[in-house]
Amino acid sequence: MLALEDSKLEISPKTIGSLKHLRFLCFPERSVDKKVSKSICKLQNLQLLALRTEELGSDIRYLINLRFLMFSTKQKCLAKNGLGCLTSLRSLWIYECENLEYLCEDMQGLKHLRTLSIHLCKSLISLPQNLKYLTALETLAIADCENLNLTMEEGKDNQDLARFSLQNLNIASLQQLVIRNCDELSGRCERGQGEDWSKIAHIPNIFLDDSEISSTGN
Known part of the structure; x- marks a missing residue:
């Protein structure tokens, strides 16, 4: 080493x-x-x-x-x-x-x-x-x-x-998706509201700007 x-x-x-x-x-x-x-x-x-x-x-x-x-x-x-x-x-x-x-x-x-x-x-x-x-x-x-x-x-x-x-x-x-400091993308991936939420809802662990969003497909 x-x-x-x-x-x-x-x-x-x-x-x-x-x-x-x-x-x-x-x-x-x-x-x-x-x-x-x-x-x-x-x-x-x-x-x-x-x-x-x-x-x-x-x-x-x-x-x-x-x-x-x-x-x-x-x-x-x-x-x-x-x-x-x-x-x-x-x-x-x-x-x-x-x-x-x-x-x-x-x-x-x-x-x-x-x-x-x-x-x-x-x-x-x-x-x-x-x-x-x-x-x-x-x-x-x-x-x-x-x-x-x-x-x-x-x-x-x-x-x-x-x-x-x-x-x-x-x-x-x-198993895990992390998005930081990407305002437009974070908005599109907002739980239940973002237009791209349905595309990532199946991922168990999602972090948007350090906030954890637990997802079970809902």
Whole structure:
């Protein structure tokens, strides 16, 4: 286990890449450069990774044993054949990605993902259509994503990311839905009154702006 919190500490890509048996690696408050990020992807025994980086490249797919991933990136769109190839991933946290507009289009590969949390991604326009194939997903949390659009126009191409609609999201095992700081969406999901309440009423645990709404389908 290695947690690097000192922002002044210089990190050698060669040193990081040689820690073959490392399972937990955290860069909680600092950003790592592209060379370090690429070296991290050599650590095939890694199970937990938390980092800030300029780019989360496709080399991330080599972390075949990764269970927990928390990251911040400067990208506008995540690379294909990268994040979506992490078949062992159980928990994914995406935070403070100011430029991120779209997630990767191959997320259907995250077959064991149970928790997806997206926070402070103010440029995020939509969620990918293939999110509906994450049948193991139990917790979906979205906060401070003020430009996120979850509506879809009838008769339009369902593959258009900017018109993704939550009512077409089919996740049989979803147990918890968290919505924070999204005033319009919170209003639409208000218990018994919001126009989208019927679409989420089956979810056992719903949190709107930190207020718990217990639901049993009523």
